[in-house]
Amino acid sequence: MATLDSLGGGSGSLAPQLRRRHRRNRGMTYLLTLLMAGIGALLIWILSYVAIKGVKAINWGFITDTPPGNPDAAGGGFYNGIIGTFEIVGIATLIALPLGIGCAVYLNQYATGRIAGVLRLVTDVMLGIPTIVTGAFVYALWVVEFGFSGFAGALALALVMVPLIVRATEEMLRLVPGDLKEASLALGVTQSRTIVSVLLPTARAGIITGVMLAVARAMGETAPLLLTALGNDLFVETNPGQRMSTLSLQIFGSATGGFVNAQNRAWAGALLLIAIVLTLTIMARLIARKSAVRR
């Protein structure tokens, strides 16, 4: 039938070309599926490996005790590191969140021309700075003067988080349609009130996701903390004015010590860190979904 021929169903002159195209289409689909499966498998492998290794040393004591004085001894836990991680990352978030969101709002709403260009360049450069350098920077400016402390660690982590938050927030603000801003201004609402009550709420879901990514990143950072918070496995330290341990520091210290029991604790710490980050990410997703914009 002529009509079928023209659709490529018959033996018309177009058919071989179309068949080739179909084959290529199928081939690419298989390839992409395979790649995705490969990445998924890799992720599952890493997670399950950490889980299998880590679950051996995880027990109630792991989250209520400090590491044993003798690193070769079994038992003990990372209680002080858990406290340290939450405290230091918490303080870092408190510092980085207003700075990052403020900077993004300024970039998106107020900055023009050269100032905007320079500011964007600065955030890009900050994103690219190796975090050990950030640690060295805080060491030189803060630690030399005031000594090692959890707060110094928080400063270093805040420097890591700020450019991530700026980038994510600005990207999300850019996605807010301009006519929402105009609608608000046309009601006689000031620009600042428009930003707070219309633009930021509309971009909220994306901003939360971006901030959570920054928090997760900060939780895993080790290098900047080596030069700032230093670590403290002797007792539970809750005062951020003193040197503190974090999960990431304890994982690093225990894994590189060469004692089997310490290495087991490092695996358990890694598992716990992954679990904390995963929980926070899922929580953030739920919050983001709840406040997501429905159009």
Added chain:
Amino acid sequence: MTPQERLTVLDVPSESSTAQNGASAESPAPVADHTRSGAARRMDVIDLNAGFGSRTIIANINLKVEPKTVTALIGPSGCGKSTLLRCLNAMHSTAKGAFANGEILLDGVDINAKGVDPVLVRRRVGMVFQRPNPFPTMSIYDNVAAGLRLTSGNRHGRHYFDEVVERALRQADLWAEVKDRLHNMGGALSGGQQQRLCIARTLAVEPEVILMDEPCSALDPISTAKIEESIHALREQYTIVIVTHNMQQAARVSQTTAFMTILEAGQPGSLVETGPTSSIFDAPTNEVTGDYVSGRFG
């Protein structure tokens, strides 16, 4: 023909004595002093030039907008109707590189004068946009209340807001459709309902002048008819300026029509003729207007 001569004397009865040149000094109602009277006001545009950077979009615009009338701005695409409209509530100047010279008088007070806050101008001169743009994070109720909440805070009681929201939704002819789901999201409504929601949102702050920028161009005929009905009712209370591409719509809803066009390629848009809608459509004095409204051009 000078711009002044182009101004046709309008036969619409004017409430206030013509507040015009020089009236700003002894004007009884300075713009910065916002009384929520909701009374319709007149607007006068005198020798307005506006554009962006070195590009002039509209030149030598002179227009009288009478209170309690609907004034339609018609003309081909790109002739600067929207720019003129956005000058009337100082929205034009929020864009990057925008300029506007000349006087725009709201009851005799130049809204571009020093010391006049554009934010306060916009509380008195509301605007409805081409595309429905309800706030997506807010419920229907919150959308309507947004203007009041964001400008005057929450100092009014709940009861007050309930009243305002119901009144505004009734005026926009949306109340019957949404009264049982006021706390659903505004974005879940249909396009026509969203646009009426936006009209209600504008009405809730009780402006004195309402600007509409092709409010029906994204809507189906039934939604359009509903909005036109609302416009008819609103005229009792408000001064309305509407930009439209639809000449039947201009004929249906407006009492005064202003025709704008670009007379020569590369030139800024200008206002060719203003007059009672019936005479603009039936007996235009300008040949270009006649060509446009009869469909020979544009």
